[in-house]
Amino acid sequence: MTHNPIHVFFHEDQLHHKPRYEWAFGKKLPHPETTTRADNILRAIRSDVSGFQVHAPVDFPLGYLREIHSSKLITLYRTARKLAPDVTYYPSVFPKRNHTFGDPNKIEHSGYFCFDSGTPLNHTTYNAAAWSAACAEAATRLILDGKEKLSYALCRPPGHHAARDLFGGYCYFNNAGLAAHLLGARGKVVILDIDFHHGNGTQSLYYRDPNVLFISIHGDPSVFYPFYWGFENEKGQGEGEGFNLNIPIPSGCDGQEYLRILRERVIPVIQAFQPAALVLSAGLDTYREDPIGKFCIDTPDYHPIGVELGRLGLPTVAIQEGGYCTKMLGANVTTLLRGLRDGQTSVFFPSTFPDLSKS
Ligand code: Q9C
Numbered sequence: 352m353t354h355n356p357i358h359v360f361f362h363e364d365q366l367h368h369k370p371r372y373e374w375a376f377g378k379k380l381p382h383p384e385t386t387t388r389a390d391n392i393l394r395a396i397r398s399d400v401s402g403f404q405v406h407a408p409v410d411f412p413l414g415y416l417r418e419i420h421s422s423k424l425i426t427l428y429r430t431a432r433k434l435a436p437d438v439t440y441y442p443s444v445f446p447k448r449n450h451t452f453g454d455p456n457k458i459e460h461s462g463y464f465c466f467d468s469g470t471p472l473n474h475t476t477y478n479a480a481a482w483s484a485a486c487a488e489a490a491t492r493l494i495l496d497g498k499e500k501l502s503y504a505l506c507r508p509p510g511h512h513a514a515r516d517l518f519g520g521y522c523y524f525n526n527a528g529l530a531a532h533l534l535g536a537r538g539k540v541v542i543l544d545i546d547f548h549h550g551n552g553t554q555s556l557y558y559r560d561p562n563v564l565f566i567s568i569h570g571d572p573s574v575f576y577p578f579y580w581g582f583e584n585e586k587g588q589g590e591g592e593g594f595n596l597n598i599p600i601p602s603g604c605d606g607q608e609y610l611r612i613l614r615e616r617v618i619p620v621i622q623a624f625q626p627a628a629l630v631l632s633a634g635l636d637t638y639r640e641d642p643i644g645k646f647c648i649d650t651p652d653y654h655p656i657g658v659e660l661g662r663l664g665l666p667t668v669a670i671q672e673g674g675y676c677t678k679m680l681g682a683n684v685t686t687l688l689r690g691l692r693d694g695q696t697s698v699f700f701p702s703t704f705p706d707l708s709k710s
């Protein structure tokens with residue numbers, strides 16, 4: 352069966368942000384969120400010219416970013432643009448009890464806006480993160496226009512740990528949150544986060560929103576990052592109560608077990624919600640050789656996982672999140688995307704979004 356190519360978005364300036372190390376578990380470690388990740392994904396994508404087509408976004412969605420992030424957070428990143436080119440700034444003073452105010456014009460106040468020590472700022476961070484978000488916007492635009500049923504944003508730096516006014520987890524702007532925000536114009540949206548880590552930033556953006564269902568499948572936060580979020584009892588608040596679903600699962604989860612969880616605990620919930628679109632926070636750190644993630648999913652398993660989600664028959668924007676086995680990242684991403692496309696092709700697909708004006 353032949354398919355139309357999957358449209359991929361990426362901008363070269365995303366490669367300018369190069370964190371070299373992080374502090375975690377009391378140690379200084381080489382930073383896993385490297386530019387090699389994007390290189391490997393692009394190599395896999397470019398080796399299949401009939402399957403994928405790569406485009407660069409043309410401008411930043413700064414106006415939309417202001418709708419999901421606080422202006423102070425954006426100001427802080429812009430303050431970091433003035434750092435000397437050889438400086439990498441690790442937030443290092445984290446106000447806890449008596450803090451009332453953080454001044455985003457002072458780089459020394461970056462700890463007010465940050466929740467971990469693995470997410471540094473330098474003079475390129477703002478630009479790279481904004482282009483990463485621009486990829487999410489451009490990929491979403493294609494779906495919104497009804498031109499495509501599946502698109503992929505090669506977002507790096509990633510986004511799912513970034514909240515409205517708080518950054519961390521290698522993330523600065525919440526790319527998936529932005530995609531869901533834009534798709535909201537077409538009706539209800541489901542965000543499914545399959546990164547190994549709980550998507551605490553995305554969860555927080557939509558915690559009180561009944562029109563965006565957030566589902567995250569991840570390593571148990573009592574053992575894994577981000578530690579403070581991702582438990583089953585976090586179910587949403589106010590009108591959003593019941594529209595947040597966390598599924599922490601044990602280490603070692605393999606492809607079969609993962610598929611079973613999708614079929615039994617995820618797909619039925621999405622179907623009952625009747626969304627107009629799907630945002631897939633596609634982290635590939637569930638791969639069995641990932642240096643950070645502790646699941647046991649193998650490369651070929653990403654195909655049936657994609658098929659299962661594609662069979663939902665929803666217009667879908669896939670957003671790159673984590674995935675740190677750089678050698679296999681490209682193969683894992685392309686296998687997942689081919690699965691999504693094959694799943695979509697196998698089901699009836701309404702030709703357009705429902706006409707909201709008539710309901
Ligand atoms: N050396 C994403 O996957 N550090 N973020 C864990 C490992 C934080 C992961 C320590 C992990 C953040 C987008």
Ligand code: ZN
Nearest residue numbers: 546547548673
């Ligand atoms: Zn992750």
